[in-house]
Amino acid sequence: MTTITRRGLGALSVAGAGLAGPWHPARAQAAGTIKLGFTTALTGPFNEFGEGIRRGAELAVGEANRQGGILGRQVELAEVLDDQLVPDRAVQNMRRILDNQEIAGLMCPSGSGPSLAIVDMVVADGRPIINPQAQTPSIIYPDGADKPPRPNVFSVAISNTVEAEKLAIVLAGYRRIGIVHESTGYGVTGAELVKQAVLAQRPDARLTMESYNQRAQDMTAQLVRVQRARAEAMLVIGLGADFAVIRRNMSRLNINLALFGTSGAVTVPYLAGAGDLVVGTKAASYIVLGRRPMPAATRTFVDLYRAAYGTDRWYGPDAANPLISLANTVGSGYDCIGLMMDAIRRAGSTEKGAIIGALNATKDYPGASVASISFTPQQHTALRPEDLGIYQMLKRDDRVVLELLE
Structure with missing residues (x-):
């Protein structure tokens, strides 16, 4: 210690x-x-x-x-x-x-x-x-x-509850959704809350739920099952290092779908571990740093x-x-x-x-x-919910940036 x-x-x-x-x-x-x-x-x-x-x-x-x-x-x-x-x-x-x-x-x-x-x-x-x-x-x-x-x-x-409500707004635009989440209390609770929030907005949605252990180095089995379910979008609920593994596995398997992450996932280890593969990822996070001008505090x-x-x-x-x-x-x-x-x-x-x-x-x-x-x-x-924004990762001037969408 x-x-x-x-x-x-x-x-x-x-x-x-x-x-x-x-x-x-x-x-x-x-x-x-x-x-x-x-x-x-x-x-x-x-x-x-x-x-x-x-x-x-x-x-x-x-x-x-x-x-x-x-x-x-x-x-x-x-x-x-x-x-x-x-x-x-x-x-x-x-x-x-x-x-x-x-x-x-x-x-x-x-x-x-x-x-x-x-x-x-x-x-x-x-x-x-x-x-x-x-x-x-x-x-x-x-x-x-x-x-x-x-x-x-x-x-x-x-809170998982607030994050789920925010993410459901954008995920409800898809009928088939994969949710890949870590097997911790954060991941399990978050996945269930997102599922409930999406179904409340879109009862005909079809969700595929897959879990993984933190620090796992291969997510092929989970991703293949999401692919077989013909998911149009996928949400990752976990931390950045694991999200990077998932994104690299997706690239190797040639899986292309709309990709979303939670605030816990879109951090420095995701950017460092997945490189330019992060481009196009959307995520929910605190809105204050994306606003211009920023709040005074x-x-x-x-x-x-x-x-x-x-x-x-x-x-x-x-x-x-x-x-x-x-x-x-x-x-x-x-x-x-x-x-x-x-x-x-x-x-x-x-x-x-x-x-x-x-x-x-x-x-x-x-x-x-x-x-x-x-x-x-x-x-x-x-x-x-209004304290969260939805961001998208973009490539600008040879640098990955996050742009506030809503």
Whole structure:
């Protein structure tokens, strides 16, 4: 298990120095810092998500500290641990984090499996936690969306329910549809919700469902079955590295159909792994980075990221047009920590009940990934269908770009 802390990584000293000059951890400790913590996939095959939300968290904390901190105190990421998207490691890490009674607020891991593994222990503990990326609805609503949410669990992630509703609008234009999904809770739940949403709009649709295991290196059998079903379009529900394998397999098998992906799939590993084969792929993702002009809070976030990291693999090579996945990775971590600090500020306290009360009263918070975030005691998810856009990958000036279609 890899442990990343301020002492080991200098997380906030990096963010603070890059944005606001020297910032010394010892001085912050002496003043009594407000401590936050989380576990996420910092290394391993899916670290584009975990490392991304870590960077977003650091940017949010660095910005807050540059402006004087919260309640007159500096903010510290006291525990940032690596679970490699492995549920058992996430549980071990969260136990360690919860043992630190000074930590006031938490962030969920970067995937549905780890988040589902830790959520009950966090609910029992009672401290507030915000979900940046995990899409399985039961993380927030264990008994269904028409029942109360977990009292201390909030989310800025793209819920499978909302994503399914958005994707169904475009998929319903086809009668025969293949859905190829990973065998995790995220993939299984997402596939079923898309199926229901498509059939609600087009009862005569014929859907072929195929699953695969994460990191599988050949999807020939699943793709052949989709082809035999005479699918006109196919949706992939999974992560970018696996989507790249699927796209390369499609090319080898000479399978040509309308190709769609979820937000989790259309990330840097898909672009890197499939190259120009990605051209023509359509996907649902956060709409804010595709809008011109960007919302003010999104523009501020983009500028902060570029100043700290430049045009790297998360931002993309084009300074004027950051990758859409920047919102789904770095932006979601930035918003989680920003919302937690905003709630502590409005509560005037780091007591868990006060923070949860303030989160429940969040109204029109300007986020980086979601333009306007509101929570109530009954509504703990920030994202609505209108916060998603449908993008298409195009080749322009020898570079793959994503163009917002709707």
